[in-house]
Amino acid sequence: MNEAAPGDYSTLIEEIKSCTLCPLSEGRTNAVPGEGNPLASIMFIGEAPGFNEDRQGRPFVGAAGGVLDNMLATIGLGRYDVYIGNMLKCRPPDNRDPKPSEMDTCRPYLDRQIDLIDPKVIVTLGRHSFGKFFPGEAIGKSRGRPRRWRGRTVFPVYHPAATLHNPRLRPVLEEDFRKLPGLIDDHAPQEVDKQPAPPVVHLGRSFETATPQPAPATSPETGPVVDQPLQGGLF
Numbered sequence: 001m002n003e004a005a006p007g008d009y010s011t012l013i014e015e016i017k018s019c020t021l022c023p024l025s026e027g028r029t030n031a032v033p034g035e036g037n038p039l040a041s042i043m044f045i046g047e048a049p050g051f052n053e054d055r056q057g058r059p060f061v062g063a064a065g066g067v068l069d070n071m072l073a074t075i076g077l078g079r080y081d082v083y084i085g086n087m088l089k090c091r092p093p094d095n096r097d098p099k100p101s102e103m104d105t106c107r108p109y110l111d112r113q114i115d116l117i118d119p120k121v122i123v124t125l126g127r128h129s130f131g132k133f134f135p136g137e138a139i140g141k142s143r144g145r146p147r148r149w150r151g152r153t154v155f156p157v158y159h160p161a162a163t164l165h166n167p168r169l170r171p172v173l174e175e176d177f178r179k180l181p182g183l184i185d186d187h188a189p190q191e192v193d194k195q196p197a198p199p200v201v202h203l204g205r206s207f208e209t210a211t212p213q214p215a216p217a218t219s220p221e222t223g224p225v226v227d228q229p230l231q232g233g234l235f
Contacts, residue, residue: 009038009116012109016089017057022105024090030057034085034113041184042077043119044068045110045129047159048088048098059084060160067160067170068125071177083117085110087129098128107132121183122152126159144176146183153183 016033019025032049035058044060052062060068060079072078088098088106110132114122124130127139133154134147147154157177163170 012112012116016109019089019109022090022102024088024092024102027093028090029054031089032057032059032086032091033089033109034059034083035079036083037080038083038117040081040083040117041120042082042123042180043114043117043121044082044084044123044125045132046084046086046125047128048086048095049091050095051091054091059086063164064159064161067163067173071160071173074174075177075181083113083119085113087132103128103132120152121146121180122149122154123180124154124156126162130154130156143172144179146179153186155180155183 013033017031019031025031032053046060046064049059050062050064052065053059059065068084069079072082087103087110089109092098092102122133124133130137130139130142133149134142134156139156139158142156143158145156147156155176158169158173160173163173
């Protein structure tokens, strides 16, 4: 997030809360802009608010939210370590699928959130959010495979609600979540150690009493570390 972003972010949230650009605003209790760490490296994008989300004005606080919280806990994260939002900011009636016109209306809000939060990894939860980035591709064939999109990594997974309807998908979702820390590590800056290699302590000698051996006269060769694109079996 750049220096001007905190104010811009607050302004955006207020715009979303007061939005009346589509008919969904007429039936809402609360708009649901999103929540979490605005400096997060990971951003989760779901489909739309449900009943509980509409009542509380917060994303993923119902049963599917409980699944998401559990998935985050398996990799040592909480919801305020990441950012969580949705394609739509208001609940569709009876939790129906979003209409294309509704997603078009909300798209600028989500695009601005992505620009302001500037996540390294975007995790799409379900087919609708995945379709924003890669239209027409099936989530079943694409899930768990990181993709590059405008300098970011997009990582599609099943929607947490899918595991409530089909418990056999829960291990699949857990497997995909376990890949997330590695995706963040791929974006971490890497340093080249220009110092001589540390002395090797042979087995059987204590670290406290071992006498370091002199460093070799010639330092190991080092070179610039270049970020490599995701490739191979990840695609």
